[in-house]
Amino acid sequence: MKTYLECIPCFFKQALFAARIVLKDEMDIKHVLDRIGAILPHIPLESSPPETGREIYRIIREMTGIDDPFRELKAQSTDAALGLYPALKGVVESANDPLKTAVRVAIAGNVIDFGANPEFELEKDVRAILETQPAIDDYSLFAKKLGKAKTVLYLGDNAAETVFDKILIETMHKPVVYAVRGRAVINDATLEDARNSGLHKVATVISSGCDAPGFILSTCSREFVDHFTIADLIISKGQGNWEALSNADRPIFFLLKAKCQVVATELGVATGDTVIKYAPGRG
Amino acid sequence: MKTYLECIPCFFKQALFAARIVLKDEMDIKHVLDRIGAILPHIPLESSPPETGREIYRIIREMTGIDDPFRELKAQSTDAALGLYPALKGVVESANDPLKTAVRVAIAGNVIDFGANPEFELEKDVRAILETQPAIDDYSLFAKKLGKAKTVLYLGDNAAETVFDKILIETMHKPVVYAVRGRAVINDATLEDARNSGLHKVATVISSGCDAPGFILSTCSREFVDHFTIADLIISKGQGNWEALSNADRPIFFLLKAKCQVVATELGVATGDTVIKYAPGRG
Numbered sequence: 001m002k003t004y005l006e007c008i009p010c011f012f013k014q015a016l017f018a019a020r021i022v023l024k025d026e027m028d029i030k031h032v033l034d035r036i037g038a039i040l041p042h043i044p045l046e047s048s049p050p051e052t053g054r055e056i057y058r059i060i061r062e063m064t065g066i067d068d069p070f071r072e073l074k075a076q077s078t079d080a081a082l083g084l085y086p087a088l089k090g091v092v093e094s095a096n097d098p099l100k101t102a103v104r105v106a107i108a109g110n111v112i113d114f115g116a117n118p119e120f121e122l123e124k125d126v127r128a129i130l131e132t133q134p135a136i137d138d139y140s141l142f143a144k145k146l147g148k149a150k151t152v153l154y155l156g157d158n159a160a161e162t163v164f165d166k167i168l169i170e171t172m173h174k175p176v177v178y179a180v181r182g183r184a185v186i187n188d189a190t191l192e193d194a195r196n197s198g199l200h201k202v203a204t205v206i207s208s209g210c211d212a213p214g215f216i217l218s219t220c221s222r223e224f225v226d227h228f229t230i231a232d233l234i235i236s237k238g239q240g241n242w243e244a245l246s247n248a249d250r251p252i253f254f255l256l257k258a259k260c261q262v263v264a265t266e267l268g269v270a271t272g273d274t275v276i277k278y279a280p281g282r283g
Numbered sequence: 284m285k286t287y288l289e290c291i292p293c294f295f296k297q298a299l300f301a302a303r304i305v306l307k308d309e310m311d312i313k314h315v316l317d318r319i320g321a322i323l324p325h326i327p328l329e330s331s332p333p334e335t336g337r338e339i340y341r342i343i344r345e346m347t348g349i350d351d352p353f354r355e356l357k358a359q360s361t362d363a364a365l366g367l368y369p370a371l372k373g374v375v376e377s378a379n380d381p382l383k384t385a386v387r388v389a390i391a392g393n394v395i396d397f398g399a400n401p402e403f404e405l406e407k408d409v410r411a412i413l414e415t416q417p418a419i420d421d422y423s424l425f426a427k428k429l430g431k432a433k434t435v436l437y438l439g440d441n442a443a444e445t446v447f448d449k450i451l452i453e454t455m456h457k458p459v460v461y462a463v464r465g466r467a468v469i470n471d472a473t474l475e476d477a478r479n480s481g482l483h484k485v486a487t488v489i490s491s492g493c494d495a496p497g498f499i500l501s502t503c504s505r506e507f508v509d510h511f512t513i514a515d516l517i518i519s520k521g522q523g524n525w526e527a528l529s530n531a532d533r534p535i536f537f538l539l540k541a542k543c544q545v546v547a548t549e550l551g552v553a554t555g556d557t558v559i560k561y562a563p564g565r566g
Contacts, residue, residue, distance in 0.1 A: 005299055005303075005309060005312055005313060005316065006299065008295055008299070008313075008316050009292045009293070009295040009296040009299065010292070012291055012292040012295055013292040016288055016289065016291070016292065020288075026288060026328060027328070029288055030288060030291075030328060033288065033291050033323060034323045034324040036320070037319070037320030037321065037322075037323035037324070038320065038321070038323075038324075039320075040316060040317045040320035040321075041317040041320070041321075045309060045310070045313060
């Protein structure tokens, strides 16, 4: 997905949110916003929002000297998600179609987002999503293709959402490679966050090698790109990954909640809708 | 009121909204945002938001060559407001306390705002406000001070809101000087807009001499400042005027709807609340 002009105010909003977590002085925070103002002319509208996100969070790291501003928030939300795990696991196991319910659970985990959706209320939002019909629902195709797949590549999004992804992975009964960010960015999951939610017990966890909040293939590691090229089935979680990969050449199942008007419009749904969308890929 | 860091994303959002009205090419619109990015370091947090608003809309005028991007929207909303006039007038005239109801009507008109509140729905929002108790309600004091006042200075805000102000002015039965912006900025009322809503029939309409979306006294005309200094009673409409005059040295009645979190927090109310607030002034 390209960058829309509407993304620009949102870049400042997200940068402010992140800078406020680690900086106390208002002028120091303003200097971060000033720097983002200065790079605006160098943000091409043809680039995807995660490419700009990468630049913004690089600026925040550089100006604050803090590598992972969201570390504490990520730990707290992972603990909260682990607290919900037994109940969600029970919901899946007692469901008529456990796989279908596990997909919904995985999408519900996508509410955990301090970038586009910092006002989420975990338990309430999760329960609402479990009861909501996705606005785009390619679940039947997903179940069919999953049945035939020998290898699955799972593209992670936020920390704590990883706990919800673990439930889907446990329900799929397939060998899964789970890819996370190459470096801390927003509250997205890193290797450390994936381990904290126990993902390493059910999947091979790898790094994308890329520090953007989305898989920008041209900057990902060779290891990741190899998995991306050969996997029988690719599952992609969240907006950032969709923004980065909506024009990719491989077939992908996108599971996400549309959190902003721009992404909702691109998908042809309403803000707040959930989506199980199969994109056949350009290849 | 000072500028909060939260105002910065909002400056970009408002500039985008205004630029979209007059520019068709996405790159031309982006250049407007780039220019605002470039002036960010020169926006002091000690200045009030309307001071920055003035700079932003100067940039939009300069880069688009269009003096009043909102002219058509202002004409449409004035027509819509004039359409509601007979019904609102009837509500006031049949009320137990016509002045109290007219004050509510004037506040209801403050929903018309293509800056902080572009998604308003005129008739629905007006009816809701008429039935809502203001979160700060200094109406009794207002009625008392109005009774003693020989001269009233009324500080206008948006075009079309002027129609609602006219109803309050007709109900006050006092000589009123009504001040508007010195030049088109957002959808704020100018001399032309005031005339289009018939305000000149019930008040002496003057210009502030200032092109900001708020009365910044240091840049207002001598004529305006004289009225501001000697008026027995000052009524100020809307957020922009409150932001510019919240620390003024003269007593002022502020009538407004709190449209953003920053202003709501400063006033100690919730976003969406209405306010009849007496500020005794520093003088």
